[in-house]
Amino acid sequence: YVYFTAGRSLKCKVCMKQFKDVHIYGAHLKCVHLQVKRFQCCVCGHASYKKDNIKKHQEKQGHTGDIVLLPEKAATLEEVERAIEEKFAELLKNRPIYINVHNAITRKRHSGWKDE
Numbered sequence: 001y002v003y004f005t006a007g008r009s010l011k012c013k014v015c016m017k018q019f020k021d022v023h024i025y026g027a028h029l030k031c032v033h034l035q036v037k038r039f040q041c042c043v044c045g046h047a048s049y050k051k052d053n054i055k056k057h058q059e060k061q062g063h064t065g066d067i068v069l070l071p072e073k074a075a076t077l078e079e080v081e082r083a084i085e086e087k088f089a090e091l092l093k094n095r096p097i098y099i100n101v102h103n104a105i106t107r108k109r110h111s112g113w114k115d116e
Contacts, residue, residue: 014088022077029080035089040068 009018010025019025023100030036030049037047039054043063047070048054054067074081 014084014091026077026080029084033084034080036072038070038072039068042066043066 009020010022011018012025012033013042017028019028027049038049039051040047041054041058041061041063042065043058046054046057046061046063048057051067056065058064061091
Protein backbone atom coordinates (compact mmCIF):
# COMPACT_ATOMS: atom_id res chain seq x y z
CA TYR A 1 0.00 0.00 0.00
CA VAL A 2 1.22 3.47 -0.84
CA TYR A 3 0.14 6.67 0.84
CA PHE A 4 0.72 10.08 -0.71
CA THR A 5 1.23 12.89 1.76
CA ALA A 6 1.80 16.64 1.42
CA GLY A 7 5.47 16.07 0.56
CA ARG A 8 4.48 13.49 -2.07
CA SER A 9 6.42 10.85 -0.21
CA LEU A 10 5.63 7.14 -0.03
CA LYS A 11 4.61 5.73 3.33
CA CYS A 12 4.98 2.09 4.34
CA LYS A 13 1.64 0.84 5.61
CA VAL A 14 3.29 -1.68 7.94
CA CYS A 15 5.75 0.52 9.87
CA MET A 16 4.68 4.00 8.67
CA LYS A 17 8.24 4.91 7.55
CA GLN A 18 8.31 7.51 4.77
CA PHE A 19 10.27 7.37 1.51
CA LYS A 20 10.81 9.84 -1.33
CA ASP A 21 12.16 7.26 -3.79
CA VAL A 22 10.01 4.37 -5.03
CA HIS A 23 13.06 2.10 -5.46
CA ILE A 24 14.20 2.60 -1.86
CA TYR A 25 10.61 2.01 -0.73
CA GLY A 26 10.49 -1.27 -2.68
CA ALA A 27 13.86 -2.36 -1.25
CA HIS A 28 12.57 -1.55 2.26
CA LEU A 29 9.50 -3.75 1.75
CA LYS A 30 11.60 -6.68 0.48
CA CYS A 31 14.39 -6.35 3.05
CA VAL A 32 12.54 -5.45 6.24
CA HIS A 33 9.07 -6.91 5.91
CA LEU A 34 9.36 -9.78 3.42
CA GLN A 35 12.89 -10.66 4.57
CA VAL A 36 14.06 -11.50 1.06
CA LYS A 37 17.66 -12.79 1.01
CA ARG A 38 19.80 -11.69 -1.96
CA PHE A 39 23.33 -12.58 -0.86
CA GLN A 40 24.78 -15.63 0.90
CA CYS A 41 28.03 -16.54 2.65
CA CYS A 42 29.53 -19.49 0.76
CA VAL A 43 31.15 -20.84 3.95
CA CYS A 44 28.13 -21.25 6.23
CA GLY A 45 25.09 -20.29 4.13
CA HIS A 46 24.17 -17.20 6.21
CA ALA A 47 22.06 -14.95 3.95
CA SER A 48 20.94 -11.31 3.90
CA TYR A 49 19.28 -8.78 1.61
CA LYS A 50 22.35 -6.51 1.79
CA LYS A 51 25.81 -7.51 0.57
CA ASP A 52 27.44 -5.34 3.29
CA ASN A 53 25.75 -7.46 5.97
CA ILE A 54 27.39 -10.59 4.53
CA LYS A 55 30.79 -8.84 4.41
CA LYS A 56 30.43 -7.87 8.09
CA HIS A 57 29.29 -11.41 8.94
CA GLN A 58 32.33 -12.92 7.22
CA GLU A 59 34.70 -10.53 9.00
CA LYS A 60 33.13 -11.26 12.40
CA GLN A 61 33.09 -15.04 11.88
CA GLY A 62 36.53 -15.19 10.26
CA HIS A 63 35.09 -16.67 7.09
CA THR A 64 37.04 -16.25 3.88
CA GLY A 65 35.27 -16.96 0.66
CA ASP A 66 32.97 -15.62 -1.97
CA ILE A 67 29.65 -13.93 -1.47
CA VAL A 68 27.04 -15.65 -3.60
CA LEU A 69 24.32 -13.62 -5.33
CA LEU A 70 21.11 -15.61 -4.91
CA PRO A 71 18.64 -15.72 -7.81
CA GLU A 72 15.73 -13.38 -7.27
CA LYS A 73 12.48 -13.36 -9.19
CA ALA A 74 11.88 -9.91 -10.60
CA ALA A 75 8.79 -8.42 -9.02
CA THR A 76 6.88 -5.24 -9.66
CA LEU A 77 6.12 -2.89 -6.79
CA GLU A 78 2.48 -4.00 -7.00
CA GLU A 79 3.49 -7.65 -6.54
CA VAL A 80 5.66 -6.75 -3.55
CA GLU A 81 2.82 -4.74 -2.00
CA ARG A 82 0.43 -7.67 -2.58
CA ALA A 83 2.87 -9.99 -0.78
CA ILE A 84 3.04 -7.48 2.11
CA GLU A 85 -0.76 -7.38 2.23
CA GLU A 86 -0.93 -11.18 2.42
CA LYS A 87 1.80 -11.44 5.06
CA PHE A 88 0.43 -8.68 7.29
CA ALA A 89 -3.30 -9.03 6.53
CA GLU A 90 -4.35 -9.15 10.18
CA LEU A 91 -2.27 -6.09 11.13
CA LEU A 92 -3.36 -4.04 8.13
CA LYS A 93 -7.04 -4.95 8.40
CA ASN A 94 -7.62 -2.65 11.38
CA ARG A 95 -5.16 0.13 10.51
CA PRO A 96 -6.85 3.39 9.42
CA ILE A 97 -6.13 4.84 5.98
CA TYR A 98 -4.79 8.39 6.00
CA ILE A 99 -5.40 10.60 3.01
CA ASN A 100 -4.23 14.18 2.61
CA VAL A 101 -7.55 15.74 1.60
CA HIS A 102 -6.01 19.01 0.39
CA ASN A 103 -3.76 17.20 -2.11
CA ALA A 104 -6.63 14.98 -3.29
CA ILE A 105 -8.81 18.02 -3.98
CA THR A 106 -5.93 19.89 -5.62
CA ARG A 107 -5.19 16.93 -7.93
CA LYS A 108 -8.87 16.64 -8.87
CA ARG A 109 -9.16 20.37 -9.65
CA HIS A 110 -6.05 20.27 -11.84
CA SER A 111 -7.53 17.35 -13.74
CA GLY A 112 -10.73 19.26 -14.54
CA TRP A 113 -12.87 18.10 -11.58
CA LYS A 114 -15.29 20.80 -10.39
CA ASP A 115 -17.02 21.28 -7.06
CA GLU A 116 -20.78 21.27 -7.39
